[in-house]
Amino acid sequence: MKTWKTMLALTAAWGVLAFSHAIVPNKLVSGGLPAYTGTGSTDYLTDGFLTNWKSSSAKEIAIHVGQGPEKLLVNWESYGDCAWAVDFTSGCGHSGVALSNFKILTSANSSDGFDGDWETAATIQNNPVMARGVQIDFAGKSWFKLQSEGDVGQILEIEAFDMTDGSTDTWFFMGTSISQMGLKQQETDSTTAQLIHARFPEYTPAMLRGGIGCINSTEVVEHLGDYLEYAGNVKYWAIEMGTNDAWGGGDWNLSTFVANMQTIIDSAKAHGITPVIARIIATDSAKAGWQIHPRFLEALDSLVRENGLPQGPDFYTHFLEHPEWIGSDGVHPEANSGGKAMHRLWAEALSPLYEKSDSSETALAPNFTRFAVPQVSVQGKKITLSNVEKNASVRLVSVMGHVEEIRPHGDSFQAHVASGRYVLLVHEINRQISIPVSVK
Template sequence: MGCFTFKNVGAAAVVCGAVALAGTSAFAITPNKLVSGGLPAYTGATTTDYLTDGYLTNWKSSNAKEIALNVGEGPKKLLINWESFGDCAWATDFTSGCGHTGVALSNFKILTSANSTDGSDGDWIEAASIVNNPVMARGVEIDFAGKSWFKFVSEGEVGQILEIEAFDMSAGGTDTWFFMGTSISQMGIKQQDTDSTTAQLIHARFPAYTPAMLRGGIGCINSTEVVEHLSEYLEYAGNVKFWAIEMGTNDAWGGGDWNLQTYVDNLQTIIDSAKAHGITPVIARIIATDSSKAGWQINPAFLEAVDKLVADNGLPQGPDFYGYFKEHPELLGSDGVHPNADGGGQAMHHLWAEALSPLYAVGDTAEPVLPGDSTATDSSSVRLVRIDAPRGESVTVGVFDLNGHYLGISWQNLPQGRYIVRQKVQGRIVNKVLLKK
């Protein structure tokens, strides 16, 4: 691609091409193709297009007791995700700090057919039965070999169904995400209008991937209440590969550090439980406040704790909500705490997509590159990665973390992990990823 001269203007610069990250099986992502996007949803005698459009506009919803989609033949297994509206909280009774409202899609069956022509006729068999579901977003995997249609058949109240998605899981896809969070996520990831979701942004950058994304923010919840309801999180969102976690604003409320150890212990419990169920947690740094409005700021000890938890547990790096919103307080609401509707939620989606992009650059076939291995990944053969370097310097030799942040010219004192190493080899710039053991 011919963009190997790394002269940065300002604090950040862009490498053309990018680093193919050397991953391990723990972080490798196998695509699961979205097969329902834009398809008509049949609700009896009518059809809708907003149930499969991928947008978050919450004034478009359905309360039909039967909703059918024809995704065509081919997939042997489907993951079917759905989201309901309510007040946008994932669960209504996980916290005592706020009252939440909404009717979950609670008691229903998923049926499949190979010969229907309109979602009503033909032969149908039961693929799944859901009883007493209490959450507003969930996914269920079903057998689909030889079928072309599936439909929801509800027995009770339906509530407001926002979106239905179906993903081809025939190859054992692992591109599945649950966004656990507080009201920051409830308002930013789900409720606000955005230009694109994290999943859409990832797909735009890595077309082979269409992430299955469940939004799980709950206003007022803190890490203690998450741990108290951890069995329910695992029951209803434990069949995904990744948990994208935004947690800590309510634990750190007021700016003190009196609750720090409880927060650390709770996050470690969440991490351990997720890993025990084959889930990889990705933790965001706690969002900054606008202290001029809120009257307080996140205590730095909480940020240091998040960074240490990520490093000690060998987790992928999450987005830095603190750094970004500290620099952009105009994207926070009048309370100085929550993302606003005028770009705040959009920024959160973009920050998540940027942070997760290195995992997709790995792909599902990359092999680890060990220290001393002479094989380098040529930056002309891979995708775009943003790299931060010292202001005004030309960096031809250096070590960067997987988000592209400059760490210096040596990794001798760095902890174990994977790093981007930038070198000048035979007169040209080459990037490779090394695993320090």
């Protein structure tokens, strides 16, 4: 906590200048690769989705990314109850086991992820959060492995990014239960990172989810030291905050909220982090019985303008216009449409940061037509796809990670599998998309 406070006055001005720098890509080098656990292999730990029934509790997980990168950023996401941390708020209880005590090892000569010579690239102790990234040296290596000492909880996803060129396409999505439920849930066709990649194939954003149910801006400030310790090595903080501060529809807490948000902004700038702030999501007042006070929205607009920040998504207007995106409690995003909308709205808002300076393309339309992602429909065992490249490779994978069907191309096929839940892996030239499906 002392570190970030003492740096604010010295480096806040530098933080403003950093906003103008172009994003340097960090290539995803682990997407769709097998993850070896000692008892077999699976690709659901690298499929780009956080489906909670596809997790691993293996104490050793190895991935062969091949030689090339000199530095890697290794990200992981654990499940718990989807909250980023279990004890940052007193508003409600959270549970979950974080991947807390482990090493990241590297090898240049392993053949299966377990034999060969291994070196310790990083040692992590007492990690309390469910999503984090660690950068390691990787020159001359081809394998990395997570080796845990104790209970690892439920690991949902592991990603490795090539950071050799000083890459800056790294994101932490700070938020409340709105983000916990909207961004870290399984009912979505594509994540913000995948949508950005679909629009800008050169980029594969490294995305960490940091939503915590019940947290307010005061509690975030109280834990800023923790946020910076565990999510301070990214370039961007995508922030959704304010629902709990504005709860009930009044404005009595406005001045505290504004002061807290300014502290968060200043702290981020002081550490070379660019904040991008969303407008507070609207409620369905007919169900919730209250609406966000307009002064909170005006205050956020002023903070963005006065601090020279990139414009975040306007959750308020879009969810006000689409109450069907809001769940039965009138406050949180609906598990399917609401989560999808949040990912798309973030992708739309962040896209200008990826535009080249000489780009002649116009701003994105609010119907997200530029984010054409594969769509799938299932009738019985017939699977039909749209928005898929002609020569795309399609694989149907079981929840255990076994490839059940392979189709080299085509828009539809008959799956010769037992009824149940599967994942459709679509490999195109510049992207890979994973889509959960249920075959009957």
